[in-house]
Amino acid sequence: MPTLAIGNRPAPDAGFSLVEALTALMVIGLLVGAVVLAAPGADHKVRQEAERLAARIVAAQDESILTNRPLALVVTQNGYAFERLEPQGWIAAGHSAPLGFRAWPADLTVHIEQQEGAEDNTRIARFDALGGATPVALVLSGWGARWRVAVNGQGEAHVARAD
Numbered sequence: 789m790p791t792l793a794i795g796n797r798p799a800p801d802a803g804f805s806l807v808e809a810l811t812a813l814m815v816i817g818l819l820v821g822a823v824v825l826a827a828p829g830a831d832h833k834v835r836q837e838a839e840r841l842a843a844r845i846v847a848a849q850d851e852s853i854l855t856n857r858p859l860a861l862v863v864t865q866n867g868y869a870f871e872r873l874e875p876q877g878w879i880a881a882g883h884s885a886p887l888g889f890r891a892w893p894a895d896l897t898v899h900i901e902q903q904e905g906a907e908d909n910t911r912i913a914r915f916d917a918l919g920g921a922t923p924v925a926l927v928l929s930g931w932g933a934r935w936r937v938a939v940n941g942q943g944e945a946h947v948a949r950a951d
Contacts, residue, residue: 831933835947837893838928838935841868842945845913848887849943852915859887860911861939863898863926867891871911878911896930913939 845861848870852859858873862880870887871878881887892898900912913924921943927950928935934950 831931833893834896834928834930834933834935837896838937838947840890841926841928841937842947844870844887844890845937845939845945846943849915849919849921851887852917853919856917858917859915861913861915861924862910863900863912864910865892865898868898893930896928899927899929901925901927901936915943919943 848859848861855872860871860873860878862869862871867890869880869889871880873879880889883889912922912926914922920941921939923939923941925936925938928937929950936948936950938946938948940946
């Protein structure tokens, strides 16, 4: 039966040295920092919604040219959609259609910043069959971020941070 002798020391490779422990903590800190910086913030939500609106505006302009019918962007505090001018009047795109109604995310507010020549307060931008459009600018705000979607006279949509 082994007995403990006085003066026995543990083997030199038992445990971690201070340098090894600090190196492991530094690597873990770098990985956590990279994850935090790469994670999307609240600003990402507003920008994503602004880019989605801009993409649908471009699609509406293309559809107005292809179908040879004017389309209009309709914006409310609840969401937005597109309407097509038919012989019987303005007809809304179906809810399941690509240009149908889309609700704004919760806690997102929309402000019409610039509106020129709109025929009423709901159809804020009109796209004609030749590719032109009524210029308008919308500011989407939420979660501490503000992004602007601007439509120019050629029907192009641009997304930029609103200051």
